Amino acid sequence: MRQVFNFSAGPATLPEEVLAQAAAEMLDWHGSGQSVMEMSHRGKEYMSIHEQAERDLRELMGIPSNYKVLFLQGGATLQFAMVPINLMRGRAADYVHTGEWSKKAIREAKLFGTVNLAASAEDRHFTYAPPPSTWRRSADAAYLHYCANETIGGVEVFQTPETGDVPLVADVSSTFLSRPLDVPKFGLIYGGAQKNIGPAGLTIVIVRDDLLGHAPTGTPTMLDYKVQADADSMLNTPPTWAIYIAGLVFQWLKRQGGLAAIEQRNIAKAAVLYDYLDATPFYRNPVERTDRSRMNVPFTLRDAALDEAFLKGAKERNLLQLKGHRSVGGMRASIYNAMPIEGVRALVDYMRDFERRNG
Numbered sequence: 001m002r003q004v005f006n007f008s009a010g011p012a013t014l015p016e017e018v019l020a021q022a023a024a025e026m027l028d029w030h031g032s033g034q035s036v037m038e039m040s041h042r043g044k045e046y047m048s049i050h051e052q053a054e055r056d057l058r059e060l061m062g063i064p065s066n067y068k069v070l071f072l073q074g075g076a077t078l079q080f081a082m083v084p085i086n087l088m089r090g091r092a093a094d095y096v097h098t099g100e101w102s103k104k105a106i107r108e109a110k111l112f113g114t115v116n117l118a119a120s121a122e123d124r125h126f127t128y129a130p131p132p133s134t135w136r137r138s139a140d141a142a143y144l145h146y147c148a149n150e151t152i153g154g155v156e157v158f159q160t161p162e163t164g165d166v167p168l169v170a171d172v173s174s175t176f177l178s179r180p181l182d183v184p185k186f187g188l189i190y191g192g193a194q195k196n197i198g199p200a201g202l203t204i205v206i207v208r209d210d211l212l213g214h215a216p217t218g219t220p221t222m223l224d225y226k227v228q229a230d231a232d233s234m235l236n237t238p239p240t241w242a243i244y245i246a247g248l249v250f251q252w253l254k255r256q257g258g259l260a261a262i263e264q265r266n267i268a269k270a271a272v273l274y275d276y277l278d279a280t281p282f283y284r285n286p287v288e289r290t291d292r293s294r295m296n297v298p299f300t301l302r303d304a305a306l307d308e309a310f311l312k313g314a315k316e317r318n319l320l321q322l323k324g325h326r327s328v329g330g331m332r333a334s335i336y337n338a339m340p341i342e343g344v345r346a347l348v349d350y351m352r353d354f355e356r357r358n359g
């Protein structure tokens with residue numbers, strides 16, 4: 001058993017079982033005599049890993065056959081550009097602004113075309129998710145983009161918006177595989193792996209096949225979804241090690257009972273922390289109750305002068321990486337799939353104790 005609980009927002013904690021399996025297979029994967037890292041990406045051993053990972057992801061999420069699964073690089077940040085490049089087709093796109101990550105997506109999209117701000121939570125300092133019924137969507141939008149979970153602000157959009165014929169695009173980096181998602185409602189879903197799926201270096205894109213093939217002439221080959229899809233994500237060397245670990249995480253998720261089961265555990269974990277935050281004026285989470293993220297829980301101490309002592313004491317109890325994002329300060333506990341409920345309980349025990357000594 002590992003001795004620490006790691007609350008990092010990303011790269012983040014991974015299931016101990018997965019790390020142990022990767023360690024056991026490190027020098028010799030399944031009798032091949034090679035580490036996965038050393039394998040040719042076109043050899044039959046690696047191909048079996050790659051194909052199994054895609055099959056397991058499709059099964060977990062219920063991804064229909066008219067959707068492609070792409071294993072890419074460049075992070076979610078490159079998707080901020082690839083989405084408008086491939087999907088705008090000379091039209092405007094609708095964007096919803098719920099915080100830091102949607103802001104970055106909007107800024108990048110503006111490099112490629114017109115952005116219509118369909119909704120913004122700026123009026124209340126990004127502490128809530130504007131309900132989809134209030135979004136001012138344009139009828140002829142090329143697509144609508146939103147961030148399903150603002151990792152920094154701790155705001156989650158739980159309701160999947162209905163956009164009719166307008167393709168729905170979601171950045172799910174920090175909520176990927178934390179709960180079931182109705183894939184057929186989306187045109188494109190993307191996220192970096194390092195929050196809830198595996199190591200940094202892998203970006204997963206799930207895209208409906210009618211959205212492929214519309215990149216303008218002059219688009220760099222690597223940035224064209226259709227070319228990537230036609231090459232089965234093997235246009236160049238894919239991030240083989242990251243895909244292998246992601247595949248082990250998919251199998252771990254299946255052993256946990258799949259996404260509906262993990263969602264129940266995530267609800268229970270988040271409740272332990274939010275219930276405590278709400279029970280004391282010593283700590284505070286600023287987010288509207290209905291929009292509180294189950295994955296990233298920012299909170300402040302009543303007196304910011306105690307922040308340093310709080311972090312120091314947490315570290316002494318092996319509760320790591322609780323410092324809030326530099327843009328908001330305070331604390332942030334990221335409690336992704338791989339964080340056991342014991343970790344959340346240990347955090348709350350520590351918070352209670354810290355309050356008793358300093359309250």
Ligand SMILES: *Cc1c(COP(=O)(O)O)cnc(C)c1O
Pocket residue numbers: 010074075076077078101147149150151171172173174192193195
């Ligand atoms: C971390 C994060 C990103 C950026 O991811 P990179 O993989 O570092 O590019 C984008 N969106 C959200 C919601 C994130 O949490």
